Structure formats: C-alpha cells, structure tokens
Amino acid sequence: MTTRFAWKMVKSAPGAENFLIRHVDGILRFGMGDGQLVESLLVEDFGEILFAALLALLDDLEFEDSDVTALLAEAEHMVGARPADLRLKPGDIKVSDLDYRRYQLVGRRYLADKDWLPSRPEDIRPPRDAGDEFLRGEPATLTGRHVRAVLLRDSAQEADLDDLANIDLLRVVRSTFAIMINRYLYPDPDVREIDQLVARAHPGGSEPDFLKVEYLARTAMREKPPMDGLTGRDVYMACWWMLAVITDDWGRDEAAITSAVLEAEEAVAESGHRLR
Structure with missing residues (x-):
C-alpha cells in the first residue's frame, strides 16, 4: 500500500x-x-x-x-x-x-x-526448504557452470572471468535468483518475509541500498514495483547477496542448486539469448 x-x-x-x-x-x-x-x-x-x-x-x-x-x-x-x-x-x-x-x-x-488491503497479523513464516523435485544433469554453458561453482563455493570449478560475458553472467544470475527465491519464499510473501531475507543478505553501508534490494526481490516474486534508478550492477550485486543466503539455508544442496541453474539456462535460452 x-x-x-x-x-x-x-x-x-x-x-x-x-x-x-x-x-x-x-x-x-x-x-x-x-x-x-x-x-x-x-x-x-x-x-x-x-x-x-x-x-x-x-x-x-x-x-x-x-x-x-x-x-x-x-x-x-x-x-x-x-x-x-x-x-x-x-x-x-x-x-x-x-x-x-x-x-x-x-x-x-x-x-x-x-x-486498501487488510492487514496480515499472522506471524512471519519461516522460509521453505529446497524440496526434492529437481532437474538432473550438468549446466550446459560455461556461465552456468561458473554460477553453480560460486554458489557451492567450489573455487576449483569457477571459470576465469575473462572467459565470461558480463551480460551472460547477469542474465544467468538474475534468472537463477528468480527461480530460487520463488522456492524459498511462499507464493504470497509478506513484505516482512522478504525483508527478513534482505536484512540477512545486505552487508550494510553498501550500494545497492536496502530498498533497491527489496524491490528486486519483490520483482522476482512477480510484483511490479518501480525499478527507477536500479542499474545492472545493482541487480548483479543484490542477486548474489540473496543467493548466498538461500544457498546456505539449503545447506548448499548441490542437486537443488544445479537444478536452479539448469532452469535458468533454459529460461535465458527461451528468451532468445545464446550463452557461452
């Protein structure tokens, strides 16, 4: 409101x-x-x-x-x-x-x-676990494999950043985030539930600021808040921050993370972009 x-x-x-x-x-x-x-x-x-x-x-x-x-x-x-x-x-x-x-x-x-909307007096719901319905396989692109490696903190599998296109990396990171946050939060999230994630993810004193990160999370949950003033760098940083929290809460479940990256690769390809 x-x-x-x-x-x-x-x-x-x-x-x-x-x-x-x-x-x-x-x-x-x-x-x-x-x-x-x-x-x-x-x-x-x-x-x-x-x-x-x-x-x-x-x-x-x-x-x-x-x-x-x-x-x-x-x-x-x-x-x-x-x-x-x-x-x-x-x-x-x-x-x-x-x-x-x-x-x-x-x-x-x-x-x-x-x-005017009715208030939601009930307690904030805890985030959901990763579930067990996953796509199987390996990321098909260098970008996808790099994103998975970063999330799983497997530095040996990370790509050389010089071999990646920045726009490809942004697309896969943002798509992976949208997939994971929609599994992590309920389909009708309270803003307080979103902000609980943002508060844990945001390092404080850094750009993008708290509200930018919150608005990005709300966008990923299919709301349409205004995105005025948000840059590609804001999106990239905010997604990584929140992905790190979700990944840790899921115990760095390799099957869940791999599945999300596979879906992200598919979503980017379906939008007409060819990834490295």
Whole structure:
C-alpha cells in the first residue's frame, strides 16, 4: 500500500514529479517504524520529499484545519520526548533551501478504497526448504557452470572471468535468483518475509541500498514495483547477496542448486539469448 501511495503521489502531487517512488515509499515506511531503511533515505532531496509526503498524507486522510492543529500539537509534544531515529549531520537538510510553494494540498485522496488491503497479523513464516523435485544433469554453458561453482563455493570449478560475458553472467544470475527465491519464499510473501531475507543478505553501508534490494526481490516474486534508478550492477550485486543466503539455508544442496541453474539456462535460452 505504501508503494502504491508513493507511486500515485509522484504521478500527480504538485512538485513531486522528479522524486523517485522508492524514496517516497521509504520515507513513509520509515515513519511507520521501519528503521532498517535509514541508509536508503539520506538523499539530496530528503527534506523536499518529506514535506511533499506530509501534504499528500494530509490530503489522503482528509484532514481539516483543526485536525492539522491537533497533529502539530502532538508532534511538538513528541519532539524531545525521544531521540531522533534518523541521524542527520549538519547541512544534510537546509530548511532555507526548501521551496514550500512547489508543494500544495490538492483536496483529494491518492488511494482509492480498492487500494486498501487488510492487514496480515499472522506471524512471519519461516522460509521453505529446497524440496526434492529437481532437474538432473550438468549446466550446459560455461556461465552456468561458473554460477553453480560460486554458489557451492567450489573455487576449483569457477571459470576465469575473462572467459565470461558480463551480460551472460547477469542474465544467468538474475534468472537463477528468480527461480530460487520463488522456492524459498511462499507464493504470497509478506513484505516482512522478504525483508527478513534482505536484512540477512545486505552487508550494510553498501550500494545497492536496502530498498533497491527489496524491490528486486519483490520483482522476482512477480510484483511490479518501480525499478527507477536500479542499474545492472545493482541487480548483479543484490542477486548474489540473496543467493548466498538461500544457498546456505539449503545447506548448499548441490542437486537443488544445479537444478536452479539448469532452469535458468533454459529460461535465458527461451528468451532468445545464446550463452557461452
């Protein structure tokens, strides 16, 4: 719901057209207590996004002037009562640089009633094991054999990177990841279940940031979050990070990993690409 709200806001809120949907989504979720997104939010236009998102939320909540007054009173009471969760350095946000005139209340909601989803109060489900229905055989390509060797930490079988095409490697890694995460998580994953994987995989303080990795995982689970700002390198690094966690959780099951790589080779070939 927060992703959809962010998408609607960026598409139609005054002055928000240049924001990344991912950054708006992150600010909303951070405000709801998702502290692990901090590194994803320290962007140049953080102050602008925060102010524009506040106005959009006021519109969506259909606040009257009296509601805003009460909200500000509550906020003033909270400031000082607890330390700030977002650690900003002097100069990170210059209030004098914010152009408040660009952002306005529009007097309408951004989310329609159909966009509201019921909460999922049940506990987070543990990830699934690898199962036992596998393709048998050996990877047919040098790229596939290299990916399998890296996942199984069999350095003796890894290829010389000079013999591999970067685009082939990206295609096989991304396809292998999509196959494995769909076996690892349930078909209807809670975002918290995805984030549990991301939190374990992400090294912290590195690009791609947490939200980029999460969005990539959600894409692999057949959702369609906006991928603005994600590069091929982001995809490559994020897939490897999460693949390493899944592989370890499966006890580096050679049959399961080989099967996933075989399926990935087939998927890449079916898309019209010829691998080395």
